[in-house]
Amino acid sequence: MSYEQALTALADPTRRAVFERLRAGPQPVGELARHLPISRPAVSQHLKVLKDAGLVSDRAEGTRRIYHIDPHGLGALRRWLDQFWETALDAFAAEAERTSDKP
């Protein structure tokens, strides 16, 4: 939901691995855990954090829960980053002009 949760969620390397694996398409928990060096409950805990951050969503399919990437959290992070990006560029341009001070 908020960009802060998205940042803390994506800070963990294992959680990024889970997240990037979902790029290949929606997958159940067990499928994700099978290709990762951690246990299945650990994957569940990571998915909970990602879900709270609005980065993933899940749908039930029998006894399995299929997780997929949710653009919502990614959008919040992107907006914050873009807003930051502009002011950073402006400051950088102003600094460049200040350094080469030859009117």
Added chain:
Amino acid sequence: MSYEQALTALADPTRRAVFERLRAGPQPVGELARHLPISRPAVSQHLKVLKDAGLVSDRAEGTRRIYHIDPHGLGALRRWLDQFWETALDAFAAEAERTSDKP
């Protein structure tokens, strides 16, 4: 430099506070610490992490070191995010089409 370092750097709330304070313009370490609820050495440590991530740079000015935002690290993070953003949108569109399956 890498997007991974930028993510872990921006995950910490205090470090975000330092970073966002630099948005107002280049500032020395003491000035940053004066407006934050932590000690000056703590600010130095945070600045080191931000610098290693390519998010800030510093220049010496007498005995003071002026820190400013560096677009380099921000750009790396932005590229990674954008690349992720596209595939997420594509998957979302495909999913929407799959759900409303009425040919």
Added chain:
DNA sequence: CTTGTTCGTAAGACATGGCTTACGGTAAGC
């Protein structure tokens, strides 16, 4: 109804990371 899968949650051990105090180094001012 019983069995087997798949999953989430709880509890505990363990490592990681952030903060403080203490110290040394460098530059400016008198």
Added chain:
DNA sequence: GCTTACCGTAAGCCATGTCTTACGAACAAG
């Protein structure tokens, strides 16, 4: 040269977070 101001680093304490094992719930199959 001496003092003062500003900063980075080291050591240690403490909180946070991550992982594992153990357990219980929900659904499908037979």
